[in-house]
Amino acid sequence: MIKEKLVELISATWLKLCDGEVIDNNFVIEEPPKNIQADFATNICFQGARLIKNSPIKIAEKFIELINENKVDMIEDIFIAGPGFVNFILKKELFIEEALTRFNSKNYVIKTKNSDKILIEFVSANPTGPLHIGHARGAAIGDSLARILTRLGHAVDKEYYVNNAGNQIDVLAKTLDVRYQQLQGKDIELPDESYRGKYMIEIAEQIGIQSGEIDFKKIVIAKILDLIEGDLKKFNIDFHNWFLETSLIEDEQFDFAIERLKRSGHLKLVDGAWWLMAGDLGDDDKNRVVIRQDGRPTYFATDIAYHANKFKRGYDKLINIWGADHHGYVARIKAAVSYLGHEQDDLNIVLYNLVSLLRNGQKIPMSTRAGEFISLAEVINEVGVDATRFFLLMRDGNSSLDFDLELAKAQSSDNPVYYVQYARARIFSILRKASEDGVKPSNDDFLKTIKEKEELNLIKMILKYSDIVALAAKECSSHHISMYLQELAAKFHNYYAKYKISEQPGRLILIMMIADIIADGLDLLGVSAPDRM
RNA sequence: GCGCCUGUAGCUCAGCUGGAUAGAGCGUCGGACUUCGAAUCCGCAGGUCGUAGGUUCGAAUCCUACCAGGCGUACCA
Structure with missing residues (x-):
């Protein structure tokens, strides 16, 4: 949400600056490197330098001038760094309020707009x-x-x-x-x-x-x-x-698919066998046999029928998870799917x-x-x-x-999974202690008392979780989530070592958020999240 | 031969559609528990990003060639 607002602001400012020359969202908003104290940075002035002939630094100066003139209330500070990056420091309340909203709704992941029906095999x-x-x-x-x-x-x-x-x-x-x-x-x-x-x-x-x-x-x-x-x-x-x-075979799905392919003209009888002509069309390395000379179908034939059937059952997107030793098979099945009249991109084959x-x-x-x-x-x-x-x-x-079995066992005490789980168990321990001492979590205190650098970093990390889940989905790879969880756990452990948490109602809210996200992330990996270990 | 994947610290790996001084963990070495759980934290050391070119304001990332490893190239499944 915060990022979206920033994108709007940058786009709007750019339009004013270059007098309507559209930059087509061809810029990025990212986290600046550690040595620079800012929340976000954009490279828009580099992209802009291509369009209007001027140096990135000059453009950046003008850009900042325009933003300052308009007194945008979300911005605390804005400055140029490096060869022309524009860095933003936003009002910290934005982050704190956004985190609390997600905490109260228990919605840490922003849902995608399309609700495709997906079959994952x-x-x-x-x-x-x-x-x-x-x-x-x-x-x-x-x-x-x-x-x-x-x-x-x-x-x-x-x-x-x-x-x-x-x-x-x-x-x-x-x-x-x-x-x-x-x-x-x-x-x-x-x-x-x-x-x-x-x-x-x-x-x-x-x-x-x-x-x-x-x-x-x-x-x-x-x-x-x-x-x-x-x-x-x-x-x-x-x-x-x-x-x-x-x-x-029993349900005639096989005949259905083969007939359809024949009608499409992509299945041809050569030397007594039926071939998928994907090689001739450049969709595959060579043509492949679908029905043998003796009339028996190949494995490929039933697989074509299977994929036709998946679409027939009403799925918008198909995902297959295959071992990389089958990668040579990808082109032919995609070709077959497209000849059946489906979009190739609706079949996503993930190799491992x-x-x-x-x-x-x-x-x-x-x-x-x-x-x-x-x-x-x-x-x-x-x-x-x-x-x-x-x-x-x-x-x-x-x-x-x-x-390595021995490694996995030998490492078990400081295995990354226990590191992450332990962070959450530790949070529950703190919450138990606070409860015994009569300290109650307070939203109000969270809004008012959270101010340390480490706390704000944790909050930004919490807001980033949604992006990480989206990224993992886009790239079909869960490792982004396990990496993220390790980083979140590390930030929490570091925070714990530095600050006393159990006596402050606002901080209790913060660690509850972290516990929520660790549980959610581990669940996405199919890993348990115990309260005690 | 052709095609795909991989090559980043001693080891195992991150590094998003090109961005600002390339990051973690493990391992080595040195610190921190009368305190909310030390299954933790802090610090030091460690790099010609496989090699050589190219593209540009800018390359670990994109392009080309090469080197090394893995996999695939059936009328098998």
Whole structure:
């Protein structure tokens, strides 16, 4: 709100200065560097120097003159610094009042204007075994993004796409078949192509003695999905919908999408197979097979149908969270979506790089097929949900991540997640103490007595939270939030060390705001916020 | 070969659509608890932002080439 007013003021002043030469909001308002004492700075005079031929400094001088003439009441001081930045110091009451408004309404995040219905699809691991740490990164990113978008006012559904058709599932069913027969005492070996993890034996044990035909495929998918769903629940994640690949065929969604593509002229029969001609149009590196010569659809074909179906269900925007090893797939699915008549930008594919699980710096080899891996459930047991989630969300998804179990455990006492949680627990402790001493929080005192530099910095930080959440949504990356929370916690700890809080009713309001925001931010990451630790 | 991602302090990483003296955490070293929780705080040290050019008032950020690592380039899923 404060920033918006400032934008208006700057735009209006610019119009006067250059006599109507529109600058088209092509300037920024930002925080000045630490050595400069000001609330905001703008680079408008640099941008303006391009339009009207004059030096930035000269323009800045005139700019300030104009503002001073009009006696704008929100401004305490205004000055030039560096090669032509205009710096603003605003009346501190503006910040204090704004913070109190948000505190009283418990609305620390300004909602976005559009309320798009969004479908976010993530994890979608093939149901061939338990989840591991790599899936967990996608899970944490997707779930957190869903929470963020919801907070901003969107209607968000979370979906898991289940690949319950295809080769892998046949191999899986065969593995279960053999394991079952082995349990019955038969002396047969697993085929080379098998899933060797011990969870397959456990599933076989659960079948028990049955007469007649056993549908191993049906059993194995159901059991493994149970396993996956259970692991995700432990990880604090649930889905609105589990979408079965096979339902596309059953519900004729598949035929619908393929027909539509054929009609669009982008699907052509060449050498007995149907190809998506995206390569010829420059939308992809090459054309891709959708229906094989033998008439069987490729994975790509069902995926096209799946995306067509998502839009058909009424979602305005689709978000997919994919491992970066699938990046080569992005162009073709986007091409397909556009040939189906949708905007490419309505499908947003967020990629995250893969996670290496380490122990004492040694890489742990992972292979679902060979049954050698540490499952997500084991990681959670060892490290804890909060630390695991925070760790996975601490950095930008673009870079690969080393997750060292020993490090995560060894660090547990000064792990960033506990640092943030502790700040909030500490606040509750102060509030308890104040309550015992009969000191009550007071809005009035907050308005009147808050004046220290550290307090004003904290208040600005509180107001900034809304921007951070919006940024995280825009860039589809929660790491901005975890970074912000660490900084907020640090500022609070520093403030605590310097000032006595519990005896001042105004300060109690300030720390309650901080506690609110820490709880809100941690919730967006899917991390708990205990009152005591 | 072509395409995508990554390269910033000893280590792990931030750095928003180009901005003013590039920042945290961990680690090293040195300080602070008879006080609202020391799971904390304060301080010192640590950098040719992979390399070389280019664009401009201004580049870690944009462009080009190169170097290094990862991933992808199936009628697999």
